Amino acid sequence: MMIDQGPPPAVAEQLASEPGVATGPVTSFPSAFFASAQPVSALDMVQRVPGFTIKEPDQSVRGLGGAGNVLIDGVRPASKDALSDILRRIQAGTVERVELIRAGAAGIDMQGETLLANVVRRRGAAVSGEAELGAFVHRGGVVTPLVSLQGQSRAGERLIEGSFRAERITDFAREDTGVGRRWRAGPTGTLLRDARQTFVEDAYAESATAGFQSPLGGGDLTLNAGYETETGEALITQRATLPRAGVTTQRGDSTEWAAELGANWERSFGETELNIVALGNMGVEQEKEVEEADGETEESNDRGESMEAILRASVQRSFAGGWQIELGAEGAYNVLDSSVSLIEDGDVIDLPAANVKVAERRGEVFANTVWRTSPTLTLEGGARVETSRLRQTGDSQLTKTLTYIKPRMAAIWKPGEADELRLRIEREVGQLDFGDFASSASVDQNVITAGNRNLVPDQRWVAEAAYERSLGDDATVVITYRHAEITDVVDRLTFIDTNGDIFDARGNIGDGRLDELESDFTLPLTRFLTGGLLKGQLGYRWAAVTDPTTGEKRRFSVDEKFYGEIHFTQDLPSWRFRWGIDVTPTSIQPEYRFDEIREDRTEMIVDAFAEKGFGDNWRLRLDVKNLTDRALVFSRDVYAGPRGGGRAYLYREIQEAKVGPSVGLTLRRTF
Numbered sequence: 329m330m331i332d333q334g335p336p337p338a339v340a341e342q343l344a345s346e347p348g349v350a351t352g353p354v355t356s357f358p359s360a361f362f363a364s365a366q367p368v369s370a371l372d373m374v375q376r377v378p379g380f381t382i383k384e385p386d387q388s389v390r391g392l393g394g395a396g397n398v399l400i401d402g403v404r405p406a407s408k409d410a411l412s413d414i415l416r417r418i419q420a421g422t423v424e425r426v427e428l429i430r431a432g433a434a435g436i437d438m439q440g441e442t443l444l445a446n447v448v449r450r451r452g453a454a455v456s457g458e459a460e461l462g463a464f465v466h467r468g469g470v471v472t473p474l475v476s477l478q479g480q481s482r483a484g485e486r487l488i489e490g491s492f493r494a495e496r497i498t499d500f501a502r503e504d505t506g507v508g509r510r511w512r513a514g515p516t517g518t519l520l521r522d523a524r525q526t527f528v529e530d531a532y533a534e535s536a537t538a539g540f541q542s543p544l545g546g547g548d549l550t551l552n553a554g555y556e557t558e559t560g561e562a563l564i565t566q567r568a569t570l571p572r573a574g575v576t577t578q579r580g581d582s583t584e585w586a587a588e589l590g591a592n593w594e595r596s597f598g599e600t601e602l603n604i605v606a607l608g609n610m611g612v613e614q615e616k617e618v619e620e621a622d623g624e625t626e627e628s629n630d631r632g633e634s635m636e637a638i639l640r641a642s643v644q645r646s647f648a649g650g651w652q653i654e655l656g657a658e659g660a661y662n663v664l665d666s667s668v669s670l671i672e673d674g675d676v677i678d679l680p681a682a683n684v685k686v687a688e689r690r691g692e693v694f695a696n697t698v699w700r701t702s703p704t705l706t707l708e709g710g711a712r713v714e715t716s717r718l719r720q721t722g723d724s725q726l727t728k729t730l731t732y733i734k735p736r737m738a739a740i741w742k743p744g745e746a747d748e749l750r751l752r753i754e755r756e757v758g759q760l761d762f763g764d765f766a767s768s769a770s771v772d773q774n775v776i777t778a779g780n781r782n783l784v785p786d787q788r789w790v791a792e793a794a795y796e797r798s799l800g801d802d803a804t805v806v807i808t809y810r811h812a813e814i815t816d817v818v819d820r821l822t823f824i825d826t827n828g829d830i831f832d833a834r835g836n837i838g839d840g841r842l843d844e845l846e847s848d849f850t851l852p853l854t855r856f857l858t859g860g861l862l863k864g865q866l867g868y869r870w871a872a873v874t875d876p877t878t879g880e881k882r883r884f885s886v887d888e889k890f891y892g893e894i895h896f897t898q899d900l901p902s903w904r905f906r907w908g909i910d911v912t913p914t915s916i917q918p919e920y921r922f923d924e925i926r927e928d929r930t931e932m933i934v935d936a937f938a939e940k941g942f943g944d945n946w947r948l949r950l951d952v953k954n955l956t957d958r959a960l961v962f963s964r965d966v967y968a969g970p971r972g973g974g975r976a977y978l979y980r981e982i983q984e985a986k987v988g989p990s991v992g993l994t995l996r997r998t999f
Contacts, residue, residue, distance in 0.1 A: 352433070352700070352703070353429060353430040353431065353433045353700070353706065353740075354427050354428070354429050354430070354433050355427065355428040356425050356426075356427050356428075357373075357377060357425060357426045357427070357428070358424070358425045359373075359420070359423055359424060359425060361426075362376055362420070362426075363901070364859060364899050364901050365861075365897070365899045365906070366899060366901055366904065366906055366939075366941065367420035368419075368420055368939075368947065368996065369415060369416045369417070369418055369419060369420055370415040370416075370418035370419075370420060370423050370426075370447045371412055371415035371416045371418075372420060373420060373423060373426050373447070374398065374415055374426060374445050374447065375863070375895075376850075376861070376863075377426055377428055377445055377850075378798075378802045378803070378804040378850040379428070379443075379796055379798075379804035379806050379848065379850060380428055380443055380445055381848050381865050382396070382397065382398060382411055382412065382415075382445075383396050383397040383411075383441070384396055384410055384411055384412065385408050385409075385410070385411065389759055390636060390660055390662050390688070390690065390759055391638055391640075391658055391660045391690065391692070392404070392439075392605060392607070392638055392640050392658060395408075395439065396411045397411075397441045397443065397444050397445065398411045398414075398415065398444065398445050398446075398447065399429075399436075399444055399445070399446040399447065400414070400418070400446075400447050400449075401446075401447070401448060401449055401541070401550075402436075402446055402448070402594075403548075403550060403592050403594060403603070404437075404439075404592070404605070405552065405590070405592075406550065406552055406590025406591055406592040406605050406606070406607050407552055407554065407588060407590050407607070408588065408607070408609065409537070409554060409588070415447065417478050417489075417491050417537065418447065418449070419456055419457075419458055419478075419480075419998065421456065421998070422449050422450055422454070422456055422480065422482075423447055423448070423449055423450070424448050424449060424450045424451075425448050426445060426446065426447055426448070427445070427446040427448060428443065428444075428445060428446075429443070429444040429445070429446055430442065430443060430706070430740060431698055431706050431708050431738065431740055437603065437642055437644065437654060437656075438698075438708075440736065440754070442738065442740070442750050442752065442794065449482075449487075450482075451482070451484060451485065452482070452484075453482065453483045453484065454481075454482050455479070455480070455481045455482075456479065456480055456998070456999065457477070457478060457479025457480065457998070457999050458476075458477075458478050458479070458996060458997065458998050458999070459476070459477050459996070459997045459999075460474070460475065460476040460477070460994060460995070460996050460997075461473075461474075461475050461994070461995050462474050462475075462949075462992055462993060462994030462995065463992060463993065464951070464953070464990050464991065464992035465990060465991050465992070466498075466987075466988065466990045467507075467987070467988035467989075467990070470498055472495065472496045472497060472498050473495065473496055474493070474494065474495035474496070474994075475493070475494055475495070476491065476492065476493040476494075477491065477492050477493075478490065478491035478492070479491075479999075485541070485542065485543050485548070486541065486542045486543075487539070487540065487541040487542075488539070488540055489538070489539040489540075490536070490537060490538045490539070491535075491536065491537045492534070492535070492536045493534065493535050493536075494532075494533070494534040495532075495533055495534075496530075496531070496532055496533075497529070497530075497531040497532070497533055497558075497560070498528075498529065498530040498531065506526075506527060506960060506985030506986050506987040506988070507524075507525070507526050507527075507985060507986065507988075508524075508525055508959075508960075508983065508984040508985035508986055509522070509523070509524060509525065509982075509983075509984050510522075510523050510524075510525040510566060510981070510982070510983045510984075511523065511570075511981070511982055512979050512980070512981045512982075513979060513980050513982075514978075514979050515976075515977050515978075515979070519570060520570070520571065520979055521568065521570050521571060521981075522568065522569050522570040523566040523567055523568040523569065523570075523576075524566070524567045525564065525565065525566045525567075525983065525985070526563075526564070526565045527562070527563075527564045527985060528562070528563050528564075529560055529561070529562040529563075530560065530561050530562075531558055531559060531560030531561070531582075532558070532559055532560075533556070533557070533558040534556070534557060534558075535554065535555065535556035535557075536554065536555055536556075537552065537553065537554040538552065538553045538554070539551065539552045539553075540552075544593065545593075545595065546595050547593055547594050547595025547596070547602070548593070548594050548595070549591070549592070549593050550591065550592040550593075551590070551591050552588075552589075552590045552591075553587075553588065553589045553590075554587070554588050555585070555586065555587040555588070556584075556585065556586055557583075557584065557585040557586075558582075558583075558584045558585075559582070559583050559584075560580075560581070560582045560583075561579070561580065561581055561582075562578075562579070562580035562581075562582070563577065563578070563579055563580075564577070564578040564579075564580075565577055574621070574622065575621075576619065576620070576621035577619070577620050577621075578617060578618065578619045578620075579617070579618050580615065580616065580617045580618075581615070581616045582613075582614065582615045582616075583612070583613075583614045583615075584611070584612070584613045584614075585611060585612055586609060586610070586611030586612075587609065587610055587611070588607070588608070588609040589607070589608050589609070590605070590606065590607040590608070591604075591605070591606045591607075592604070592605050592606075593605075599645055599646045599647070600643060600644065600645045600646075601643070601644040601645075602641075602642075602643055603640075603641070603642050603643075603644075604639075604640070604641045605638070605639070605640045605641075606638065606639050606640075607636075607637075607638045608635075608636065608637045608638070609635070609636050610633075610634065610635040610636070611633075611634050612631075612632070612633050612634075613630075613631070613632045613634075614630070614631045614632075615629070615630045615631075616628070616629050616630075624672075624673055625672075625673055625674075626670075626671070626672050626673075627670070627671045627672075628668070628669065628670050628671075628769040628770070629667075629668065629669045630666075630667075630668050630768060630769075631666070631667050631668075632664060632665070632666045632667075632763070632766075633663075633664070633665045633666075634662075634663065634664045634665075634762075635661075635662070635663045636660065636661070636662045636663075637660065637661045637662075638658065638659070638660045639658070639659050639660075640656065640657070640658040640659075641656055641657060641658075642654055642655065642656030642657075642694075643655050643656065649699075650699060650700030650701065650706075651697070651698070651699045651700075652697065652698045652699075653695070653696070653697045653698075654694075654695070654696045654697070654698075654710075655694070655695050656693070656694050656695075657691070657692065657693045657694070658691070658692045658694075659689075659690070659691045659692075660688075660689075660690045660691075661687075661688070661689055661690075662687070662688045662690070662762070663685070663686070663687045663688075664685070664686045664762035664763070664765075664766075665684075665685045666683070666684050666685070666686075666762075666763065666765075666766040667682065667683045667684075667766075668682050668683075668766065668767050668768055668769060669682065670769045670776070678827075679767045679769065679776060679778075680723070680724075680767055680778045680779060680823075680825040680829075680831065681722075681723050681724045681765065681766050681767045681778065681779030681780075681781070682723055682766070682767050683722045683723050683766075684720060684721075684722040684723060684724055684765050684766040684779055685720070685721045685722050686718060686719070686720050686762045686765050686766075687718070687719050687720075687721075688716055688717070688718050688719075688762075689716065689717045690714070690715070690716035690717075691714070691715055691716070692712055692713065692714045692715075693712070693713050694710065694711065694712040694713070695710055695711060696708065696709070696710030696736075697709055697710060703742070704741060704742045704743065705739070705740070705741050705742075706739065706740040706741075707738075707739050708736070708737070708738040708739070708740075709735075709736065709737050709738075710735070710736050711733060711734060711735040711736065712733075712734040712736075713731070713732075713733050713734075714731065714732050714733075714734065714757060715729065715730065715731040715732075716729070716730050716731075717729045717730075718730070718760075720765060720781055724765070724779065724781045726781045730784065730785070732755075732757045732785075732787065733755070734754070734755045734756065734757055735754070735755055736752070736753070736754040736755070737752070737753045737754070738750070738751060738752040738753075738754075739751045745798070746797060746798040746799075746800075747795070747796070747797055747798075748795070748796040749793070749794070749795050749796075750792075750793070750794040750795075750796070751792070751793050751794075752790070752791070752792040752793075753789070753790070753791050753792075754789075754790050754792075755787065755788070755789055755790075756787070756788050756789075756790055756812075757785050757786075757787050757788075758785040758786040758787070758788075758818065759785055760783050760784070760785050760818075761834070764779065764780060764783055764818075764833075764834040765779050765780065765781055765783070766779040767779045767831075775832070776831055776832075777831065777832055777833060777834075778823040778825065778831035778832065778833040779833070780823060780833040780834055780835050782835065782836075783818065783834065783835060783836060784816055784836055785816070785818070786814055786815065786816045786817055786818050786836070787814070787815045787816060788812040788813060788814040788815070788842075789812065789813045790810060790811070790812045791810065791811050791812075792808065792809070792810040792811075793808070793809050793810075794806055794807070794808040794809075795807050795808075799851075801852050801854065801855075802850065802852055803850060803851050803852055804848075804849070804850045805847065805848070805849045805850075805851075806847070806848040806849070807845075807846075807847055808844075808845070808846040808847075808848070809843075809844070809845050809846075810843070810844045810846075811841070811842070811843050811844075812841065812842040812843075813839075813841055814839060814840045814841060814842060814873075815839050816836040816838075816839075817836065817837050817838060817839065817840040817873050817884065818834060818835070818836060818837075819834070819835070819837045819873065819876075819884060819885050819920070820832055820833070820834065820835075820837075820885050820919065820920050820921050820922065821833060821834075821835040821836075821837050821876045821877075821922065822876070822877060822922040822970060823835070830922070830969075830970075832921045832922050832923070837873060837874070837875075837876045838873065838874050838876070839873070839874075840871065840872060840873030840874075840884065841871070841872055841873075842869065842870070842871045842884070843869065843870040843871075844867060844868070844869045844870075845867065845868050846865065846866070846867035846868075847865070847866050847867070848864075848865045849862070849863065849864060849865075850862075850863045851863070857898060858898070858900070859897075859898045859899040859900050859901075859906075860896070860897070860898045861896070861897050861898075861899070862894070862895070862896050863894075863895050863897075864892060864893055864894035864895055865892050865893055866890075866891075866892035866894075866913075867890070867891050867892055868889065868890050868891075869887060869888065869889055869890075869891075870889075871883045871884045871887050875920060875971075876922075877920075877922050877970050877971045877972055878971055878972035879972070880972075882920060883918060885918060885919040885920050886917050886918075886919055887917070887918070888915055888916065888917055889916065890913060890914075890916075891913070891915065892912075892913055893910065893911070893912050893913075894910070894911040894912075894913075895908065895909075895910050895911075896908055896909045896910075904940060904941035904942075905938070905939070905940050905941070906938070906939050907936070907937060907938040907939070908936065908937055909934065909935070909936045910933075910934070910935045910936070910937075911932065911933070911934050912932065912933040913932055914929070914930065914931050914932045915928075915929070915930045916928070916929050917929075922970050922971065923966065923967045923968075923969060923970060923971060923975075924964050924965055924966040924967060924971075925964070925965045925971070926962070926963065926964050926965075927961075927962070927963045928961075928962055929959075929960070929961040929962070929963075930958065930960055930961075931956070931958035931959045931960075931961075932956060932958055933954060933956070933958050934954070934955040934956045934958075935951070935952065935953050935954065935955065936951075936952045936955060937949060937950060937951045937952070938950045945997055945998045945999060946995070946996070946997055947995070947996040947998075948993070948994070948995055948996075949993070949994045949995075949996070950991070950992070950993055951991070951992040951993075951994070952989060952990075952991050952992075953989060953990045953991075953992070954987060954988065954989045954990060955989055957986050957987075957988055957989055958986070958987075959984055959985070959986050960984070960985045960986070960987070961982065961983070961984045962982070962983045962984075963980060963981065963982045963983075964980065964981045964982075965977070965980050966978045966979055966980070966981065
């Protein structure tokens with residue numbers, strides 16, 4: 329058994345000071361570039377690439393259109409697993425280099441991304457792996473252990489790999505749990521209700537993956553499989569002092585499981601590249617909530633079964649003069665079978681669209697061309713034509729067909745070695761959330777959300793400009809501005825069922841616009857602090873749409889105005905030690921329902937870590953989460969009916985909870 333441990337620290341520091349090597353649209357960062365950072369996994373390496381930020385796959389997107397911006401050995405993972413999890417399972421010692429790819433690279437399907445990171449693994453014969461054992465201690469002394477094991481065996485072009493992870497997720501380990509106050513105040517500020525609330529959750533989760541790579545049929549075949557499951561129990565206890573003393577309890581039980589199987593086959597025919605991807609997944613989510621208060625009982629039950637099957641094929645051809653063309657097609661079949669029930673003191677409440685099955689057959693054809701006119705200018709153009717047929721059965725019946733054309737134009741101009749300008753104009757079409765077709769009920773908030781079969785996806789024209797500036801010493805700053813004109817914005821509206829009952833629902837509320845300014849930065853601090861690095865992303869959004877209830881302009885629901893993350897690390901390879909601080913700014917997400925305005929507020933989160941290497945194969949890591957004991961605040965401004973039009977303002981309800989800091993130790997052993 330063997331694993332490449334990298335060069336000695338002194339040599340590593342010298343090599344790491346050298347920048348990546350650029351060859352046309354590809355900049356290569358050898359493993360030595362990352363050595364001073366003492367990476368544990370490919371995730372640590374990709375996160376250090378100047379000017380690059382990982383874009384996770386959008387789990388809500390059906391098909392492979394939102395597959396993220398990271399390649400493994402030149403191909404996208406045939407999986408919808410989080411890229412951070414996939415990269416975390418690849419040991420740093422097995423990585424030969426990381427490539428930063430821009431449009432115009434031969435044989436690379438960019439799938440609409442302007443930048444891709446490609447993790448290239450070593451090809452020698454080796455067996456390697458990693459075992460991890462850890463535990464976190466939370467408020468009240470509650471301990472959440474975890475154990476994981478992963479390994480790979482490579483012989484030339486053939487690779488077998490697998491992983492397993494099991495952990496307890498309990499008490500205050502989750503962001504939505506904690507201890508705090510829940511109160512309600514009337515229009516004049518008079519306190520109507522007051523209670524202390526404790527939200528505790530205890531869950532067990534496990535996951536496993538397996539992968540295989542091998543030459544086949546003159547090409548390269550990659551297979552992967554995975555499953556994950558989680559069972560949990562939750563208890564919310566409210567001890568009220570107003571309007572009278574009493575105890576309200578809410579108990580919840582949940583079960584989730586999902587399985588996935590994917591395949592990717594690539595083959596070259598001279599200057600032509602053929603790629604075929606197949607992916608299938610299925611899952612079940614089930615949740616039960618029971619509330620007991622003042623001798624009354626309310627119970628809700630939700631169950632959803634989902635399935636997806638995808639097949640995608642593309643052909644790329646490179647021509648003289650830096651010109652490429654790509655043709656392809658993708659087909660997908662998706663199903664969601666959903667049911668919900670609400671029972672009050674033994675009586676079943678009639679809900680609209682309580683039992684709904686939605687099936688979609690979707691197809692897409694696409695053509696793209698890239699022309700690298702010179703070493704300083706690359707042009708890109710193309711179009712996709714998407715058509716889908718949705719059929720809804722159960723309590724609500726519907727069949728409809730949707731077709732959209734999505735053109736795209738982009739340009740990359742590099743006026744000098746240190747500057748790059750990227751421009752893009754594209755028509756994007758959103759995807760419908762099948763869960764919006766079915767009703768749901770919240771026992772905790774005493775709110776019913778109706779299913780809406782008349783939804784159509786939003787469509788937007790997006791114009792984007794990104795300027796990247798290299799400041800030397802691997803320091804990079806990227807400033808991006810994008811503007812979107814949106815049709816059929818999907819947001820909250822009033823829904824009236826056939827009985828004349830009024831509910832809140834998701835629906836199309838008209839046209840809107842969105843402007844966004846974003847900064848990504850990688851700033852080595854070696855001139856001021858040995859081994860120091862500051863990296864992060866900060867963004868600000870301006871959005872406007874007409875509220876269908878009040879007729880006034882407002883932001884989109886669940887849209888953060890300010891977002892980002894900042895990471896500081898200091899690497900001291902001669903001591904085999906590294907430490908760092910992660911900061912996530914305050915997050916505020918409003919939601920505009922027809923009869924209330926909600927706001928989720930998560931105060932700034934500060935985490936810290938320290939890691940020390942021992943011997944040849946051991947590492948000990950200390951994590952301190954939530955150093956600032958940030959507050960989670962959920963508020964509701966509730967009205968007697970639709971907001972506006974003189975409707976009475978009833979009350980404001982606020983839930984505030986603090987989850988407390990937690991401390992964890994993790995011991996890793998590589999072999």
